[in-house]
Amino acid sequence: MSGHSVLRAVKRVFIGRSRELNDQSLFHKLSLAALLAWVGLGADGLSSSCYGPEETYRALLAHPALALIVAGMSAVTITLICVSYAQIIALFPAGGGGYVVASRLLSPAAGAVSGSALLIDYVLTIAISVASAMDAVFSFLPPEWLGAKLAAGAVGVGLLTVLNLRGVRESVVIWLPVFFLFLVTHVFAIGYAVATHGSGLTTLVGQTVRTGATVSAEIGFVGLAALLLRAYSMGAGTYTGIEAVSNGLPILREPRVQTGRRTMLLMALSLGGMVAGLLVAYLLVRVVPVTGKTLNAVLFENITAGWPAWWGGFFVKAALTSAAALLFIAAQAGFLDGPRVLASMALDRWMPARFAALSDRFVTLNGVVLMGGAALVVLLLTRGAVELLVVLYSINVFATFSLSQLGMVRHWWQVRRDEPRWRRRLAVNASGLALTSFILATLVALKFHDGGWVTLLLTGALVALTFAVRRHYDGVRRQLAQLDTILDAVRESTGAGREFALPSDARAPRTAVVLVNGFNGLGLHTLFGALRMFGGAFRRFVFVHIGVVDAGNFKGADEIGRMRAHAGAEAQRYVEFVARHGGTAEAVTAIGHDVVGEFEKLLPALTAAHPDAVFFGGQLVFERETVFTRWLHNYTAFALQRRLFLNGLPCAVVPVRLAEPVAAPV
Numbered sequence: 001m002s003g004h005s006v007l008r009a010v011k012r013v014f015i016g017r018s019r020e021l022n023d024q025s026l027f028h029k030l031s032l033a034a035l036l037a038w039v040g041l042g043a044d045g046l047s048s049s050c051y052g053p054e055e056t057y058r059a060l061l062a063h064p065a066l067a068l069i070v071a072g073m074s075a076v077t078i079t080l081i082c083v084s085y086a087q088i089i090a091l092f093p094a095g096g097g098g099y100v101v102a103s104r105l106l107s108p109a110a111g112a113v114s115g116s117a118l119l120i121d122y123v124l125t126i127a128i129s130v131a132s133a134m135d136a137v138f139s140f141l142p143p144e145w146l147g148a149k150l151a152a153g154a155v156g157v158g159l160l161t162v163l164n165l166r167g168v169r170e171s172v173v174i175w176l177p178v179f180f181l182f183l184v185t186h187v188f189a190i191g192y193a194v195a196t197h198g199s200g201l202t203t204l205v206g207q208t209v210r211t212g213a214t215v216s217a218e219i220g221f222v223g224l225a226a227l228l229l230r231a232y233s234m235g236a237g238t239y240t241g242i243e244a245v246s247n248g249l250p251i252l253r254e255p256r257v258q259t260g261r262r263t264m265l266l267m268a269l270s271l272g273g274m275v276a277g278l279l280v281a282y283l284l285v286r287v288v289p290v291t292g293k294t295l296n297a298v299l300f301e302n303i304t305a306g307w308p309a310w311w312g313g314f315f316v317k318a319a320l321t322s323a324a325a326l327l328f329i330a331a332q333a334g335f336l337d338g339p340r341v342l343a344s345m346a347l348d349r350w351m352p353a354r355f356a357a358l359s360d361r362f363v364t365l366n367g368v369v370l371m372g373g374a375a376l377v378v379l380l381l382t383r384g385a386v387e388l389l390v391v392l393y394s395i396n397v398f399a400t401f402s403l404s405q406l407g408m409v410r411h412w413w414q415v416r417r418d419e420p421r422w423r424r425r426l427a428v429n430a431s432g433l434a435l436t437s438f439i440l441a442t443l444v445a446l447k448f449h450d451g452g453w454v455t456l457l458l459t460g461a462l463v464a465l466t467f468a469v470r471r472h473y474d475g476v477r478r479q480l481a482q483l484d485t486i487l488d489a490v491r492e493s494t495g496a497g498r499e500f501a502l503p504s505d506a507r508a509p510r511t512a513v514v515l516v517n518g519f520n521g522l523g524l525h526t527l528f529g530a531l532r533m534f535g536g537a538f539r540r541f542v543f544v545h546i547g548v549v550d551a552g553n554f555k556g557a558d559e560i561g562r563m564r565a566h567a568g569a570e571a572q573r574y575v576e577f578v579a580r581h582g583g584t585a586e587a588v589t590a591i592g593h594d595v596v597g598e599f600e601k602l603l604p605a606l607t608a609a610h611p612d613a614v615f616f617g618g619q620l621v622f623e624r625e626t627v628f629t630r631w632l633h634n635y636t637a638f639a640l641q642r643r644l645f646l647n648g649l650p651c652a653v654v655p656v657r658l659a660e661p662v663a664a665p666v
Contacts, residue, residue: 031253034259038263040175043175043329044129045241046326048239053238053295065208067231067282074276075276078238081432081436084429085245086260087429089257095249097248098114098117098403101246115344118338132324132327134150134153150380164332185319193284193303233443239401241397339370340551343551346551347550351469358549359593360593360594392451395440398440408425409433412426484520486525511538517545522620525656537614542606542613543575544571545570546589547591571587595636615644616651617640617651617653619653619656
């Protein structure tokens, strides 16, 4: 067995077989219904109940009764953010994540800032989720095993990366039992605490009022407000992950808006109920922090204290194990949405175009690998220290929240004459803007000197990189537009007619197979270059146009059909051009995720029909080739040439020089 065959077999085992674009059920197989979306996209938010309520409660240990007020504030905040994002889902049914909202409703530059913040946040989501899960798992294991915790975390990141390379649905279905075990155990614990201590609810309300009055008398109303707001902000990690549904809308099942809204409702009910419920349960059971244990662990032990030892121990272990597993699953949000944001930014040329490419499993492979690799680096650099990762975490997501809410506020104001209910919708997003901006400012102030500056520095560096990438692509686009001026000559049958010189001998033996990517200046320059290189050797031509399916157009069977029709129409324009000049031509088209792979499928039929063919592909040539230009552009023509050479077929790469050199960014 050859090395290539071995690699292919290994890939089938770990990643899975290639998916067929012609499979009529492909989009159904890849999409998520509301229940699966809740698991895949909601785990990040729900897992924050493992540490968010605890952070809030610990900030109020001197006056625990005030936690009841913060519980109400948290529930209202979650509801408000979810409702505002439901409006975003309705307005952007193709995907309304923070990047898209800021780009469309504010400015492309604001979108680049929002997208960069999201990418950093999703990398940290993966790192902190895996690190927290490892902390929970190793708390059950013998102390002498602690040295393997970091290695286990690295393996965990690798496992999640491989699962997500298999596909979105496959990476979610496996976690269903764990997700619902967490829900059942934690909802039962909250319900049991309320049922067995329900008589204390009235007393608790009165105690909260008295505590508020006492604290206000001691430090003033402003001091009381500051205390409550600090506790509220310390639990800000609770609200991260809410934006995941709007970011991940493209992977939801049709009708996507309804599926997105149902998922958002499930997320709001589960997260809001869990956070508020846990805070109330802490108060009713009078939970006191215990060194080495989470408050949830203390709560579970307290409510099971009167149970038979075997049953109580089993429940506590099941609840805490499911919590550890859910923290691990929470990393899914980073793998599901991070590559989506990368792909959207790549399509708008803020990131290298390769991040919009799909694998043969129709997964944004480069994005998944980058997110997994970056998270692994962060995990190793911080040595999995959750207390440090928590400082770095959550700042960026509120920057994105704020930009999204600001964009929506601006939108409702602009359409106020056409939208009857604009006031109510504006009020929702304005309230969301006020809340998220306040939390952002508080987090920056509280966490800046503790390491938050690192997050801001990394985000700023990534924003600078996106602007450099965009500047490069804009320069190339302007120069490609100069190449396209040849289209005017073709339409007018002027200069291009003189360049396209066919041999007078109708029996010219050779056929030129020209790979094109549309009827454009690059394709025509490739054709004319082939003729210049080989004189009058060709009178027959085959134009091969392979439409590339990427994250931008992989939206359903209808879109795939339009791509097929477009590819055929573009190639046919070359056929008509050759016919006007007395030549013979035909068009061969295909669509797929990989140009080289699809071309190899067409090759047997092409060589059988045209055994005398010479193949041509055009390649952009920069006067000053740099690492930057090689990173931002593909070299498909050279890859095709190599495959053809391996098959013993002649192929020439036609250099197409841009009018001016593209300077690498400084």
